[in-house]
Amino acid sequence: MSDVVLYETDGPIATITLNRPDKLNAISSEVVLELDKRVAQAGADDSIKVVLIAANGRAFSAGFDINDEIEDKTETPLEWLPVLRRDSDVTMRVWSCPKPTIAVVQGYCLAGACEIAMACDIVVAAEDAKFGEPEIQYGSGPVTLLMPFILGQKKTNELLFTGDKIGAEEALSLGLINKVVPHDELDSAARELALRIAPTPLPILRLTKQALNRAYEAKGLRTAVNANIDISAILNGANTPEQQAFDKVASEKGLKAALAWRDERYGAVKA
DSSP, X not given: OOOSEEEEEETTEEEEXXXXXXXXXXBOHHHHHHHHHHHHHHHHOTTOOXXXXXXXXXXXXXXXXXXXXXXHTOOSHHHHHHHHHHHHHHHHHHHHOSSOEEEEEOSEEETHHHHHHHHSSEEEEETTOEEXXXXXXXXXXXXXXXXXXXXXXXXXXXXXXXXXXXXXXXXHHHTSOSEEXXXXXXXXXXXXXXXXXXXXXXXXXXXXXXXXXXXXXXXXXXXXXXXXHHHHHHHHTOOOHHHHHXXXXXXXXXXXXXXXXXXXXXXXXXX
């Protein structure tokens, strides 16, 4: 059994934990498959009322594992399309979970991980949490386009065009998250919230979740998510000189060097 995603239950609460702390919980293909399986398991278990999605280590997750794509040499839109559909499907599995879901976030919560957090019904964050969708700085884009429905048009435009990250307090003021707590109170705060929800009968929780999701889907959420996958496949396969340069540095010197190359480009612009 894989240990990249852990699963445990305690009474009416299931906790799904990302467990690649040495990689900042980067979401590899293995993590995608295991997370999908565990969310489905929690959703199907009638003894579970609330699902926590958490992570071990100093970060919730730095996002999808870029090394996967570099090693697989994913390049063309046709190659990207099934990868992006798979990655988006796991986020939408979280969105569609018939039980209330709570993201428990510390440190970085970026890119695909930010999407998973947004797909949860509630987000509780530590004071050191940082949120963002920096994909544009890789020559990429969001896999699951949820942010416009959470933040609205203008702030989404700013964050997706710049790739900037925001801290927990700003995320709270924007409505991206529900609560900010000291780091050492994160787990207890999330559990306390789950226990406040858990006394409600399961059918009532399921129907309330269904009504809330349908409200957003009536606004076009699923249509936007599906349309974005097709556009993202083209975007990722655009093969711009900058994308080629990033991949070349990553292949020759490693991902850390490629990220430093990217940060230097954007740091020069900000200066």
